[in-house]
Amino acid sequence: MENIKIKVNGNEVEVSPGKTVLQVLKDLGIHVPVLCHYEPLMPQGSCRLCVVEDRGVLKTACTTPVEPNMDIKTDTPNVINSRKLVLQLLFSERNHYCMYCEVTGECELQDLGYEFGLDHFEFPTYERRFPVDNTHDFIMMDHNRCVLCRRCVRVCSEVAGHFVLGEMERGIDTMIIADMDVPLGNSSCVSCGLCAQVCPTGAIIDKRSSYLGREVQSEIIYSNCDMCPVGCGMEIYKKQGANFIVKIYGDWNSDVSHGLLCKVGRYLSLYDEKDRVVGIKLKDDFGYRRLHEDNLIEIFKNKLNNAVAYVDGSLFNEEIEMIKEIFKDKVYSLYPNNSPIPTNINLSELDNKEFYVVINADLNREYGAVGSIVKRNVIGKKAKLMVIDKEFNSLAKIADYVFNIKDPNLAMDILKKQKEVVVIYKDITEEEKNLLSSLNNAKFLHLPKETNSIGLQKYDIKHEKVEAENVFIFGKNLEGIKDLPIQNSFVVVFTPYEDEVLRRADLIVGITNGFEREGSFYNLEGKKLKKEKVLKPDFDVLDLKSFLSTVLGKTEKVF
């Protein structure tokens, strides 16, 4: 399409049609205040803070497309006074007494008040009291601070795909509600936390991060979540000069998750309450005795003859590489890590498909970001969904077809008739694999069990059980130890968490975990992602990567 000519504050400019006035003004570097507008969401033009004048008429910049012959003015008294009036109304409709508010100092409404020099309320305020909903585990909703911008409603549907939030009543009586007006804690909310991230005011706050500090007092670290193989992009706010994380936001610029995060990444990764293995413990006749760090390398090297190593998918690529180097390829995986049918679609291509098949994974509970993509297409864009599961799957209630694993042929008949289907699967049997592979209209996304399962595949580490005099185990999930042939072996375990099965170990080494360690891994799309080190460990634990490189003589000092 050809460019069109418009005037902006008296100057003629050429702009491409299809843009909104707001986009054009932004490109020109002209500041326009916004409140309901939020970049990744559909504009709705409700707050009217972004108004500009076009040939004498006030228009909302965020929703008005540019047209030929427009004569936009952004700073006439009419524009400024209208914005001020809107602000005055917003401040007095509910309780915006900032002194009590969790977000004071980083509130978009407050910033607008300062920008427009609002130094008092023109209308009587505190006339009505609104409820506070504190029923949710992670977020609190204080309706007294709500400006009805509907960012939360839009993000919960358009982006997160959960369609929990909505509104009730009209005008100033409008209330943001969950489901059919139930307390947030009893609603269908899956705690992805996106609503709290986009709320411009103190109406939805993250309980854990409350009063821990402001964004300006934080250092922002971009990293990827390693709690599951999706690897969502994280924007981590770490308090400057302190050793704690204030909060975690989804990174809108991540080319994996495009802003998504789930409960696991955003909240559970910060609420880790499992017991940690502290120090280095060697078994002797009286139980375990603490070993000095210097002795560890010695024992480690002495036991390398006739030794094998087992790893799980929590290890990073760098660690796997060094373990392979040390154990001369006698490295095995504690768990199966193969993808029965190779993945041939990535997350960025997952939107706008017509037919999704989800097999043996409840995407409301695990792989949350994938769940969001499927749900926003199924509920929001009417794509079809087939759920095949041996167990209860909470996606079933929004599915068009629900199958038990026992009648695969019927499901196959339906799938074959589709133009294209996207199969998102976790565990499948050999027989199911053969059936599914025969579909020539399908794209496949495998959901591996462990964060770096794909890494283990790439390093060719197989799931085998091998006997040896000395057995070294590295990892977080120790369940698999029970099945190893280690009755007569000397067993060394490097792990972050205490576990029953550690009683079988002769030497136990506590290692760094979560935000204490860095490294790279391959996510379910096969993208190499980086996890950053954000915190210093609070315990006496060893960093596996530094330890291994010391064993290999690559670095001088390990501790």
Added chain:
Amino acid sequence: MGKIKVASVWCEGCSGCHMSFLDMDERLVELINKGLEINATPITDLKIPDEGTDIGIIEGAVATDHHEEEVKMMRERCKIIVALGDCAVFGGIPTMRNYIPREELLERGYITTESTVDGKIPTSPEIGKHLPKTKAVNEVIKVDLYVPGCPPSADAIYYVLKEVLEGRIPKLEGELLKYE
């Protein structure tokens, strides 16, 4: 430059704003040298401002009938009324009680508090009676200048007084304009 007479009152506030006023420290001397004359204030312990006072500063919200009288008298006797601090400007912390019925509030404060024995709601006519609602000063009288903040910084107060002394209308901006 002639003298500029200043008076102040302390309604439903915590005195924090007056403390911030004193926090101007040696700049107070500078203002006095420039012609500021401090008249009836809680600091001088005089209660009735002179007629024709130039600047009347009000700390605190309007919560009782006494406050209402006080601010009305300020309005009558002062040329410029300054609402000083969040309570005077927005109603502030004292408006918390607006959501609770007055009777319930007094009952809780004077009788049912855990530490109270034989409590009694005071009835002396010397004590102001709660209005149905605690209000910002501009809901009762016309206000000319607003200095929000809880309390406003000494810098903000200094700026406002200096501008007035020099014959300009102050406009708070940037670091000087704060709601908390």
